[in-house]
Amino acid sequence: MKKQHISDAVIRRLPRYYRYLDELHSRGIVRISSSTLGKRMGITASQIRQDLSCFGEFGQQGYGYNIIELRAEIGHILGVDEPRRLIIVGAGHLGHALLQNFDFAQGGFRLDNAFDVSPALIGSEVNGVAVRSMDELEDYCAVHRPAVAVLTVPKSAAQEVADRLVALGVDGIWNFTNTELMLPERVFVENVHFADSLLTLSYRISKELNNDPKKG
Amino acid sequence: MKKQHISDAVIRRLPRYYRYLDELHSRGIVRISSSTLGKRMGITASQIRQDLSCFGEFGQQGYGYNIIELRAEIGHILGVDEPRRLIIVGAGHLGHALLQNFDFAQGGFRLDNAFDVSPALIGSEVNGVAVRSMDELEDYCAVHRPAVAVLTVPKSAAQEVADRLVALGVDGIWNFTNTELMLPERVFVENVHFADSLLTLSYRISKELNNDPKKG
């Protein structure tokens, strides 16, 4: 039975299932039960079945799940088979790193241009992707209508550039600027807050050290 | 009343409070009530008070919270005032970007060395930080005992390098390799899974488009 509302907790587990299924597939494993998968991932079999049941029925009693099939289903749910255009806005160190390392195609995105204000970068090509001037952003978007913009500009420019991108009609922003963007609700923002992430690690380490673990 | 166990949900909100308080402070605001802060952050006043009460009593009836004080308290809870050593392992594009952009000191970390296998990088200096050979990792750790290692090596080397770091006594790993590391429980791992993050954005966009929002 498909559910109406899917909770954020479920959505955030989907990519993880996807990743594990990839891994299992690449090891040549064909089928898996929810309990075996759960043991590997450190979650309960119930949770896996409950999560999947939000989207349909993908298993078979007495057998489990066919890995290739389930992987394809989850990919479909995540939208990886409906390729969308994506641009990188800000080709500094971080934008550069994403251009060089990150496999956008695997997530169903087509990256064909990056944008920056720096004359030193404009006109260059990074890993086969052209870096254009920010002045061309309006014209480019009018023609190519990218669905997602990766925001890797300096913090000081973040809100302004985000507003501009929203005005140009992007549906989502992948935000690496470590600021909270104020944008209309219709635009999806996915934040990658490095600082927040490192601080949670800091918390856990300092708490552990203060508690003198397993000795107190 | 201080709680024994702090849930992950609470911990992950702390850096966000910290960030907002910074912002308010930099705007010259001196005090704030839980309800005003909640409105700004899009959460309930109850949740803020409940969260803070896990760690102590930081407010005053009829007044609210002093921003500087509360910020300092949260910083303390997060451990930013107990500086710890941190190393970057893998000085490729992503490691490079972190070296150039990220303010480790703000999170209470002292970064003084990066490590890589590439002869082209070894011996160079990035933003004042020396890049050493991975061969020196053992000797370095024996002397300086870094608490945290930032793991920005290729996926294929991730587990192996992580094992090595754990053997060298690091308490935490900030993992950017997009793999699930298998490590002993005593080591804290904070994952930054770019691919997972982008896939959740993909999901939300494709779902929204399929549902033909506010028109069906």
Place this chain on the structure above:
DNA sequence: TAGATTGTTAATCGATTAACAATC
């Protein structure tokens, strides 16, 4: 003092886990 706002207890809501009939 009166008004505002805290910290905390109680109520509600949602998410996770357990149980089990259905069935491959």
Place this chain on the structure above:
DNA sequence: TAGATTGTTAATCGATTAACAATC
């Protein structure tokens, strides 16, 4: 067929929200 495992309903657990006495 017998055993295994699903999808789903019910039970439990935990997290969020509401309420309110305490008090600055």
